[in-house]
Amino acid sequence: MRHVTLHQLKVFEVAARHHSFTRAAEEMFLTQPTVSMQIKQLTKLVGIPLFEQVGKKLFLTEAGENLYLTCQEMFKQLDQFEMTVADMKGLKQGNLRLAVVTTAKYVVPRLLGLFCQRYPGIEVSLNVANHDRLIERLSENRDDIYIMSQLPHSPEVNAIPFLENPLVVLASRNHPLVEQTRIPLSRIVQEPFIVRETGSGTRRTVQKLLDQHNLNIQIKMELASNEAIKQAVAGGLGISILSRHTINLEGASGQIAILDVQEFPILNHWYMATLAGKQLSIVTQTFLDYLQNEGKEIAIETMHWK
Numbered sequence: 001m002r003h004v005t006l007h008q009l010k011v012f013e014v015a016a017r018h019h020s021f022t023r024a025a026e027e028m029f030l031t032q033p034t035v036s037m038q039i040k041q042l043t044k045l046v047g048i049p050l051f052e053q054v055g056k057k058l059f060l061t062e063a064g065e066n067l068y069l070t071c072q073e074m075f076k077q078l079d080q081f082e083m084t085v086a087d088m089k090g091l092k093q094g095n096l097r098l099a100v101v102t103t104a105k106y107v108v109p110r111l112l113g114l115f116c117q118r119y120p121g122i123e124v125s126l127n128v129a130n131h132d133r134l135i136e137r138l139s140e141n142r143d144d145i146y147i148m149s150q151l152p153h154s155p156e157v158n159a160i161p162f163l164e165n166p167l168v169v170l171a172s173r174n175h176p177l178v179e180q181t182r183i184p185l186s187r188i189v190q191e192p193f194i195v196r197e198t199g200s201g202t203r204r205t206v207q208k209l210l211d212q213h214n215l216n217i218q219i220k221m222e223l224a225s226n227e228a229i230k231q232a233v234a235g236g237l238g239i240s241i242l243s244r245h246t247i248n249l250e251g252a253s254g255q256i257a258i259l260d261v262q263e264f265p266i267l268n269h270w271y272m273a274t275l276a277g278k279q280l281s282i283v284t285q286t287f288l289d290y291l292q293n294e295g296k297e298i299a300i301e302t303m304h305w306k
């Protein structure tokens with residue numbers, strides 16, 4: 001193994017991740033024969049096959065699986081070392097992978113402005129998905145920081161509450177219930193509802209409240225997008241329960257009104273969560289500190305209803 005090069009290991013890691021030499025070649029801007037050659041040389045040095053071809057599919061052998069895990073660990077350590085050196089030089093540099101629930105997209109991108117200006121060496125990627133997708137990503141350790149309202153029991157996380165995320169009842173501005181106050185929950189369930197998809201944290205919170213009161217709603221439409229729901233509500237198709245943040249830009253005086261319903265707002269919080277036991281990179285720690293201080297201030301400014 002002493003003659004194995006870092007480049008060969010990188011080519012192998014990418015090919016193993018994609019289960020394809022062609023896709024590895026694309027990702028690394030190499031030709032397919034170059035990828036094959038690098039893997040051939042690596043296999044020769046290891047002494048046993050790393051891949052096996054069954055039909056058209058490419059699989060890792062047991063040795064291949066082992067080498068893949070070793071490579072992932074090694075490249076992670078190298079990234080960490082690169083960040084440590086950058087930190088010693090007084091620069092904050094590296095990658096930050098954020099994953100946030102769909103409602104947090106109304107706030108988090110705004111917080112990134114100042115952060116990216118302050119740390120131009122940090123490259124941020126932001127993944128937006130619903131609650132269940134986020135938990136899947138968390139289980140696969142795909143990101144550095146997760147922002148969500150409902151923390152999972154498994155996998156275990158370290159989490160700090162970061163910002164209020166109240167859920168409110170939204171209706172079209174012309175809806176007859178807009179003029180009423182302290183509307184009972186039993187009254188709004190008579191209205192047609194537009195709900196988020198199964199797997200959404202918002203949907204789960206709404207269901208929990210209904211279960212507590214032994215109530216059912218009539219679902220008029222199920223949509224996997226807060227923006228689409230807002231359009232449907234504004235168009236008078238029904239009412240909905242969404243995060244107050246979803247109407248940050250238009251405010252409460254636009255085409256959508258907030259109904260004054262008993263039990264509302266539901267007082268949720270967003271947490272910033274990291275996988276328990278994961279060693280936090282300097283860049284991750286820098287962003288967590290930023291979120292807790294200036295980030296939080298900027299976020300509160302977007303909550304003009306406060």
Ligand code: PGA
Nearest residue numbers: 102130131149200201202
């Ligand atoms: P959702 O999650 O985007 O899946 O509805 C909301 C939340 O956890 O705040």
